[in-house]
Amino acid sequence: MVTARFCPDISTIPASLWRALFSSGPDNASPYPFARYEFLLALEQSGSVSAQQGWQPQHLLLEQQGAPIAVAPCYLKSHSYGEYVFDWAWADAYAEHGLDYYPKLLIAIPFTPVTGPRLGIAEGQDPTQMIPLLTQALQQRCDQLGGSGYQLLFAQPELHQQLEQLGWLHRDEIQYHWFNRGYGDFDAFLATLAARKRKNILKERQSLESVTIRRLPGEAITPRLWAAFFAGYQRTYLKRSGHEGYLNATFFHQIGQSMPEQLMLVVAERGDEILASALFFYDQSCLYGRYWSELTHLPNLHFELCYYQGIQFCIERGLARFDPGAQGEHKISRGFEPVRVHGSCDLRHAAFRAAIADYCQRERILQAERLAALRQRLPFRHP
DSSP states (O other), rough: OEEEEESSGGGGGGGHHHHHHHSSSSSSOOOOGSSSSSHHHHHHTTTSSSSSTTTOOOOEEEEEEEEEEEEEEEEEEETTOSSOOOOHHHHHHHHHTOOOOOOOEEESSSOOOOOOOOOEOOOTHHHHHHHHHHHHHHHHHHHHHHHHHHESSOOOOHHHHHHTTTTTTEEEEEEEEOOOOSSSSHHHHHTTOOHHHHHHHHHHHHTTTSSSEEEEEEEGGHHHHHHHHHHHHHHHHHHHHHHHSSHHHHHHHHHHHHOOEEEEEEEEEEETTTEEEEEEEEEEEEEEEEEESSSOOOTTTHIIIIIIIHHHHHHTTTTTTEEEOOGGGGGGTTTEEEEEEEEEESSHHHHHHHHHHHHHHHHHHHHHOOOOOOOOTBBBOOO
């Protein structure tokens, strides 16, 4: 018999168990960073994730005769901030009809629109058998809590396909990723671009010749650099969104201590002045651009730190892919390609579910058309 437990704090789940279920133990020195116990623990212990912040942990643990067989990072949400697959219009529609859209259950990594594993499964278990069990557990918990429904965001395509076969609604979003096609160096990558695009990148990089740029592994990020990074992170959010960001200094300090081997900070300096920095994560196959920090604005500095330095890092390390973060059609001209990323959801209200199912179907058609149009803008030279 399989039972489900929803845990209100990740620290109630042994770290060794979480790592084993996500196959990120000692034999995997470079796992997907955002499902790591250390990352999720830092979110909670720093207070960046909590019921007060609208992200109440409800981590799902499936057990068979008392033995854990699967786990998923799950949250009870009282808003839709920090998700990146937007459903604000659905919440408004519920409110217009006198219904509560919140709370809802969400399997995702908070504030992290990065595709990767969302369900950790014990060795020897059939993943396809876990999906119905996951769905049943979410349905029952949603009914207990009076939630409108449940969602799962940014998992691998195979999981979303399995959820769709079980009746979940499927959603597509578009991001822009860079792919390493065996380039020997940055110049080899540039050589694949059309002349005008190549010259524009060279011009952008040459405009920063007076700036010193360093790439530092996590172990080499000093307290001074962390302080400057966080100040610029807050300033960037204030300028863009009117708040100081979802994450606090305690979170960054904690991941700097607990998972430095998967961090990389790119820093721009002029003399003794720190101008800007960008914080990346990486694993054995992919680089993830996550947080931009600007103290002094210089034209093209964002492109250099967030894109070109990341591409160089991937080439040097032999990483296959670079995911620089959500949104941004301007990435296409710099060699990033539009790709589909996915979300899945289900709703408990039958009438709203039918209407939103129709919306999701039309949305997917439009996204497919948009993806095809974006691919026409790729900057690569024709063979």
